[in-house]
Amino acid sequence: MAQPHDLRRLEELGLNSSAPPGQLLYDGWLLRLLPGQAKRARSVNAVYPSTLALTDKIRYCEALYRQQGLPMIFRITPFSEPSGLDAELQALGYPRFDTTAVEAAEIPASLGDPEPADSLPLADWVQAVGALRGSPSPFREAHLARLQSSPLPLVPRVVRHEGQIVATGLTIVEDGWAGLFDIVTAAAARKQGFGRRIVASLLQAAHGLGARQAYLQVSADNTPARRLYAQFGFTERYQYWYRGHVEHE
Numbered sequence: 001m002a003q004p005h006d007l008r009r010l011e012e013l014g015l016n017s018s019a020p021p022g023q024l025l026y027d028g029w030l031l032r033l034l035p036g037q038a039k040r041a042r043s044v045n046a047v048y049p050s051t052l053a054l055t056d057k058i059r060y061c062e063a064l065y066r067q068q069g070l071p072m073i074f075r076i077t078p079f080s081e082p083s084g085l086d087a088e089l090q091a092l093g094y095p096r097f098d099t100t101a102v103e104a105a106e107i108p109a110s111l112g113d114p115e116p117a118d119s120l121p122l123a124d125w126v127q128a129v130g131a132l133r134g135s136p137s138p139f140r141e142a143h144l145a146r147l148q149s150s151p152l153p154l155v156p157r158v159v160r161h162e163g164q165i166v167a168t169g170l171t172i173v174e175d176g177w178a179g180l181f182d183i184v185t186a187a188a189a190r191k192q193g194f195g196r197r198i199v200a201s202l203l204q205a206a207h208g209l210g211a212r213q214a215y216l217q218v219s220a221d222n223t224p225a226r227r228l229y230a231q232f233g234f235t236e237r238y239q240y241w242y243r244g245h246v247e248h249e
Contacts, residue, residue, distance in 0.1 A: 007238055008079055009104060010177075010215055015045060017172040017179040020142075022147040024064075028051045028081055031061065033068050036142025037135055039098070042053065043073040048081040054088055068202045073244035086243070094243035102240065104215040105233035107178065107207050115193075117157040117169070119202035122147060125156035126185040128177070131186045159194045169198035171206045171214075178206030180216040184190055185223075195228050 020041040028048030034041040044061050074094065076086045076221050089203030090096070120128065123144060130140035147154065152174050154159045157166040166189035172179045183193045203214060212230075218225050220239060 008239060010104060011047075011077060011079055013049070013063065013174055013177050013179060013215065014040075014102065014217065017150070017152065017175060017181065018146070019048040019150065020146050024186060026060065027057060029057065029061070031064065033065070033070060034142055034146060035070060035138065036146070037133070038143065038146070039073055040075065041146055042070055043075040043242065043244070045075050045077075046082075049081050054082060054085065058088070058092070071244055073242055075240060075242055077240040078238050079134060089243045092100055093109050094245065096241050096243050099239055099241040100217050101219040101220045101236045102215060102217055102238050103226075103234040104213060104237050105229075107203050107212055107214050108233075109207070111204050111207075114200035114204065115197050117159045117167075117197055120156055120158050122154075122156055125158065125168065125170070127233070128158055129168045129184055130222050132165070132186055136244065153209055155209070157198060157205070157242050159197050159201075161189060161194065163191075167194040167198045169202050171199055171202040171211075173206055173209045173211045176210060176212050178203070178211035178214040179207070183216070190224075195225075197229070199228065199232055 002185040010171055015030070018038060018040040020032050022033050024031040028050045030047050032043055032045065036042065037217065050057065062072050074089055080086065126140055126144040126147070129143070152172050154172045155169060156170045158165045167185040169183045170181045172181065180199065185194060186229050206214060216229060216234065218229065
């Protein structure tokens with residue numbers, strides 16, 4: 001069974017893989033300020049112990065995010081500091097939404113002979129992801145900026161069917177771990193094995209880069225996706241969620 005320090009490291013890996021070009025540290029809180037679709041890149045992550053009064057810190061964040069033209073979002077994990085942050089935000093009227101499961105698995109030495117997925121230049125791959133999601137241009141630009149700023153090895157992949165891109169995925173490798181991100185399948189192409197092809201291809205690529213364990217983040221209520229990941233041995237390690245005054249995306 002994973003120990004608390006192992007889960008904290010898993011949380012660090014997820015934060016590193018989604019680090020935006022601009023972020024600030026404020027009394028132990030990581031303030032991320034990149035506009036775009038990824039809430040992990042535009043939310044407060046309370047990762048280290050605090051010294052200032054909690055109400056003062058929340059007011060400071062509210063003013064900063066308002067100044068930046070961003071909605072005020074807090075990302076809450078089992079490791080958030082101080083431990084009473086979630087309850088305080090609830091008392092202040094911050095609604096909870098988007099509960100997400102962090103899952104992990106060992107990467108097998110062999111995945112058999114999975115059907116291939118194609119590599120794609122990062123900028124083209126971001127456009128493919130945006131097309132499948134229906135993301136507006138500013139979100140795509142923010143997505144590309146975040147990935148281009150990463151110092152970590154990353155592998156973008158796509159699956160084509162009848163000449164069209166029907167699925168995407170990305171792996172980012174750090175410290176023997178591979179994070180799987182942006183696993184998206186076109187609505188009309190689901191339940192045809194394309195998602196499985198993407199996951200297998202990403203794990204195979206990650207193993208080639210030295211990763212022996214993998215993790216991913218999936219909506220807790222996304223039963224079809226979690227069933228797919230379970231086929232590769234992924235199990236839940238912990239959950240996180242958001243609190244904020246925004247329309248749920």
